[in-house]
Amino acid sequence: MDLNKKIVLPGEEIDINGFKQGNGLYFEDGKYYSYQLGLIQVYNNFVNIIPLSGKYFPSKNDKVIAKVIEIAPSFWVLDINSPYPAFLHVNDTPWKPSSGELAKILNVGDTVYAKVNEITESRQIWLSIKEPGLRKIEGGHIVTVQPSRVSRIIGKGGSMVNMIKESTGVKIQLGQNGVVWLDGEPEKVLEVIRILKFIEEESTASGLTDAVKSRLEKSR
């Protein structure tokens, strides 16, 4: 039976057919079951379940766009669109502020492009911006999409997102957590937002790249 693109309900038994157990499944009494409502995807011999919607669950080395929500003596608390807050310690930034001056560098409401550095056993999420490309984001606009759709928006090897970038001239930065940063002409940004919503809704359709391409050409 073809497992790919089958919709499963939470607790539904899945015959993984000799493949390995991936994300979104659990093992009980010799059988595999789904954790969530989602689509089955077989990739590299792993069976994963891609949730139809939901919050972002971080995994190590994901690059996310985070919003500062609180300032502590030596670290910031950030929102990464996940059920748990994330933390960013000053030692994991390129800056060296003296204590009590963290607000001068990143204040509440500021946005950073960061990497998930570590997830402790107690589900504490530690971020880092000590890597090329990671930074505080300034200017532009923020929109959110379903975290599970981010990979579809990027496309194979970035084909989809590069096509949108080239066609509209808008700078796009995607966070794995579903937060997207856009910078460009307001009309073009609006067009990109519409295309992102379109991809989000039609993400299960085949030939999506071509559909997006024709939309881009029409609006040009």
Place this chain on the structure above:
Amino acid sequence: MSKGSDEIVYGLKRDYLEKISSKGTRIDGRSAIEYRPIVITPNYVIRAEGSADVKLGKTRVLVGVKMEPGEPFPDTPNQGVLTTNAELIPMASPTFEAGPPNEDSIELARVVDRSIRESKMIDLEKLVITPGEKVWIVYVDIHVLDYDGNLIDASQFGAVAALLNTTVPGSRYGMEDFPLPINHVPVITTFAKIGKQLFVDPSLEEEEVSSARLSIATDENGNIVAMQKGLSGSFTQEEVYSAIDKSIEIGKDIRKRLFGR
């Protein structure tokens, strides 16, 4: 934590909206005086005396009208009683909390109430059963089901739509049924100030970054029947005058489009 993470706005989103507002552009491509699509389903709750389901973009409000006989207020023995109540339930938004009504839900109910009461929309004098003893009490209950900005307008349209199709249930109490006597149809228009521009029907994103809010209710004769200013920002005199002119114009269009009056 003093503020929930959903209540903290991305600083750059605020900057972006203020930047594009200077050219009169909005994030969703609407013009400054354009409403989001409005869909009203009257009589949504069949067993209620009157009801309406309002969808304003992604904002969704359900308004129900309940009527029963009761005692009039001592100072108005020859008038029926109008009571408006609003509920902001947690289902509608992560920023709403369960519990007793808060500032926002009281403001919402009172602004809607004011537009109906001060426009004399309902002919309360025709709702008297025995003067000084027994009158009809009109309960307008506003339930917010989904919050994506501009609850005031959505709730007011819903309340008006619900009242327009309300039947007074006299037969239940040994009298005769009759349609609720209506004099006027007030329509409210809410403006949000972002940067130096005024925008009609702010979405949630726009509401989050706006500095001031102004709601103006007008009736079909172009009279101002209710006003409410919100948030900490300010309006200039010219802005208020232009908002009044626009609200009368928009009110006419909405009254015709939604209520056929």
